[in-house]
Amino acid sequence: MNFKVYVLAVSAFVVGMVELIIGGILPIISEDLGVSVGAAGQLITIFALVFAVSGPVLLSLTSKYERKYLYLIALTIFFFANIGAFLSPNYAILVFFRVITAMSASLIIVLSLTIAPKIVKPEYKSRAIGIITMGVSSALVLGVPLGVLIGEAFGWRILFLIIAFMTLIAALVIMKFLDPIKPEQVSTVREQIRSLRHVKLSTAHIVTLLVLAGHYTFYAYFAEFLNVTMQVEPFWVSVAFFVFGISAVSGGGIGGWVTDRIGPERTVIIFIIMFFFVLAFIPFTTFSIVLFTIAVVIWGMLSWSIAPAQQGYLIKTAPSTSDIQQSVNTSALQFGIAIGSGVGGLVVNGISVQAAPIAGSILVIIALGFAIFSFKRPSIEEEQAS
Incomplete structure (x- = not known):
């Protein structure tokens, strides 16, 4: 299996952490920002809703862009959005950066799923997609429980800083090892x-x-x-x-x-x-x-x-x-x-x-x-x- 698929899976893991980790630290966010647990839970709602809408829309709008270049742009936006979440002074600002994070995350996941089959032999295409999917599911296994422990010890904000740092590493690795990929026709919205x-x-x-x-x-x-x-x-x-x-x-x-x-x-x-x-x-x-x-x-x-x-x-x-x-x-x-x-x-x-x-x-x-x-x-x- 082409090791570049695993690089893409790491990005999927990071994105999966951003969406899923909130569920484990809702009480901490609620107390720190002075909102109810239900209101803190809407950070998951907002992320998922924006992710659902923006995924197919952004994939269609960016269909003419070279895939590696687009991937790096999405990771860069994702990086700064997580820095913004880390620095958010209140609930409203955090919501804003969750929206930006969700939009970039949706494009990263879709690109990972479409790039992975293109960089492996035909007989490994399904396996490559499975590895990307495992990247997201691994965030559920490792990211959420680790997030609970780290968030409790150092506060919820540090988690977004860690995710931003991981995003930066993923971007540098992709910049070095992933070859340019020509865009292909995709299904319109x-x-x-x-x-x-x-x-x-x-x-x-x-x-x-x-x-x-x-x-x-x-x-x-x-x-x-x-x-x-x-x-x-x-x-x-x-x-x-x-x-x-x-x-x-x-x-x-x-x-x-x-x-x-x-x-x-x-x-x-x-x-x-x-x-x-x-x-x-x-x-x-x-x-x-x-x-x-x-x-x-x-x-x-x-x-x-x-x-x-x-x-x-x-x-x-x-x-x-x-x-x-x-x-x-x-x-x-x-x-x-x-x-x-x-x-x-x-x-x-x-x-x-x-x-x-x-x-x-x-x-x-x-x-x-x-x-x-x-x-x-x-x-x-x-x-x-x-």
Whole structure:
């Protein structure tokens, strides 16, 4: 495997940290900036929403630019945005820099996913994309728990300074080792939107959105949930995030294995039902460390295990536009994160943090309805024939 793919994966890891790390330090940010935990949680909502919208738009607008040059520009903007977040004097300024960070991050991730297959042999293309994806998931395993410990010891601001420093290193390595890459024709935003006219596809993307929304209704406030329900020390909050992260990464492999054996449709239905039950059950496990740990492991596994089945279903349903569908599904995923963290903030502020996983389970069971509806719709070829 070309080592340059791993350089791109490091960038993906850094970007993943910026988006995911907020969930582990919400209580610290809330106290330091004098805002509610729910308001601090909107930093996740804003990031995901901007990421979802700007990804396909920026990729289309910058389609004529040489890829390495564009990548370095995006990393430079990302670097200064994180410096700005580090220096933010108040919540409003931090929100502004989260917007800039999300815009540059969306372009970095999309470029990483499109560059990686171009710099390896044809037989390694899928593996290269998988390595980039692992870069983001590694941020979940390592970045979030480490962020909890560092944030508790030195304050939340230092985390953005560390990320800026890592970005600078990634940019220097890419500048030295990555060769210039000519731009290629990409799908326009209009083409991506046009692909949603098929109900079978659009409802499949809604499934991704709702599952992630249900997940982030709870995950965005997981640290606060642990503080309120179990009064755990920061070290054990970090351990909980680490256990979740390991489970989440392994869940991707499990989801792919199951999908290959029983098909994407059955996998999606089974995993969504399991996801619903584990979210609804978690609030009732906090009296037992053993039971709670088991629930967190299952929750983490299921949070990523549905993705391979969803991707397989989209490729199976629309093979001729699979690239467009993957782009749209990535945006749906980010919209789900935005909606989930927003709903979670409302639940935490309006009811209690203990209600967050139950609210999330409701969104997940609604996703099941859309999944069944999508699976029962006629194929695209049948729709076009009629």
